[in-house]
Amino acid sequence: MKFKQILEDIENLKTEFATLYDFVHICPICANFLEVIHNDIICDELAKDWNLSPLQKRFFNYREGCQCKNCSSSMRAMNLGKVIMEIVNLKYNQNIQFFKDIIDNKQFRQLSIAEVNNCGPLHHYLKRHPNLSYSEFNSTISGISSENLMKLSYKNDTFCLVIMSDVLEHVPDYNIALTEINRVLKTQGVFIFTVPYLIERPTVIRAKKSKEETINIKKGSYHGDYFSKQKDLLVFYEFGYDFVFKLKKMFKTSIYAHTGYSGLIASIFVCEKWSSLR
Ligand SMILES: [Zn+2]
Numbered sequence: 226m227k228f229k230q231i232l233e234d235i236e237n238l239k240t241e242f243a244t245l246y247d248f249v250h251i252c253p254i255c256a257n258f259l260e261v262i263h264n265d266i267i268c269d270e271l272a273k274d275w276n277l278s279p280l281q282k283r284f285f286n287y288r289e290g291c292q293c294k295n296c297s298s299s300m301r302a303m304n305l306g307k308v309i310m311e312i313v314n315l316k317y318n319q320n321i322q323f324f325k326d327i328i329d330n331k332q333f334r335q336l337s338i339a340e341v342n343n344c345g346p347l348h349h350y351l352k353r354h355p356n357l358s359y360s361e362f363n364s365t366i367s368g369i370s371s372e373n374l375m376k377l378s379y380k381n382d383t384f385c386l387v388i389m390s391d392v393l394e395h396v397p398d399y400n401i402a403l404t405e406i407n408r409v410l411k412t413q414g415v416f417i418f419t420v421p422y423l424i425e426r427p428t429v430i431r432a433k434k435s436k437e438e439t440i441n442i443k444k445g446s447y448h449g450d451y452f453s454k455q456k457d458l459l460v461f462y463e464f465g466y467d468f469v470f471k472l473k474k475m476f477k478t479s480i481y482a483h484t485g486y487s488g489l490i491a492s493i494f495v496c497e498k499w500s501s502l503r
Contacts, residue, residue: 254306254346255296256323266290274431274446275463281423288421288491298346300491301419305390306347308481308493309417312386316415328353336385339409341374344390351388358384362392362457374402379409389418394462395448397434403475410498416476418494422464429463472496 252259266289272282292299298306306324313319317332327333328350340351340359351357358379360372372378374396387406396402406416431443439459449458462468472478476496 251323252293252296252298253303253310253322254298254324254350255293256325257293257295260294261291262294263287263292264290268451271446271448271451274444274460285421293346296346296349301390302345302347304481304491304493305344305388305417305419308495309347309386309388311481312415312417312495324350337383337411339379339384339387341372341387341389342392344388347388347390374405377405377409381408382411382414383409385411385414387414387416387418389416391419391421391448393418393420394460394464395458397432397439397461399462400471403471407475407498412498412500414498416494416496416498418496419491420462420464420468420494422468422492424466424469427465428467429465430461431463432459432461434461 250259251257263286265286267277267282267285275281277285288301289299293303310321310324310327313327313330313333313336314321319330319332321327321330321333324347334355337356338351338354338358340348340357342361343359344351348359352359358370360370362371362373364371370378374392375398387410393399393402410416429443431446432439432441434440445454446460447454447458448460449455469478469480472494477499478497479495481493481495
């Protein structure tokens, strides 16, 4: 897609959502001058399953397909990184500007962190963290532990931060996963994450699991390479506005929609564990 087209789209979005936009010039992750490359990521088949309008499809293409040429961070990764920095800066009175520097921050290094499934380009920096518990679902790779979000092996009250990027939609019962994440967080610990999410519609359940069997309620829909139909990337949920109500029942919740264009399409969820005094 040409840059001119992107600018035209931004103009349309500005009209439709009456919002301001900020096009960042420096990548918040790698701190290089931000040269954006764009690829269409959402194929027609996925958009059809998801019942996306052309505009919603374009939204998700920006979210995933607009990337820093230097570090490959998508808008989703950039916003996730920005919010992690903001939370650390706010909670611990730090002043971290770029994600590449976060790992050298003394305060950040002392936090206990769970990265549940690889957070893309952010993992490149997080992996140097001395107190990081990094896991993948069904990992068979030596050195990478395997965790199931519906049955985490961690003890109660273990982590200051749990970080996750577009995973919950692939979990058979996300309510159980949220309960598990809440359990392993320390009091006032924070769960920072993304899911594909459309605020203008209710959540759609596409599949469920009964015992060990996966039952498709709607046609099987897959993220990643749609046609490789990777089992782990089967979509169980297409999240909508009611998802936020669920979060608010369990956590002290905010949605960080960064002001501007990038925030509009790649919101970040921030959930703090309530103190026991609640
Ligand atoms: Zn970058």
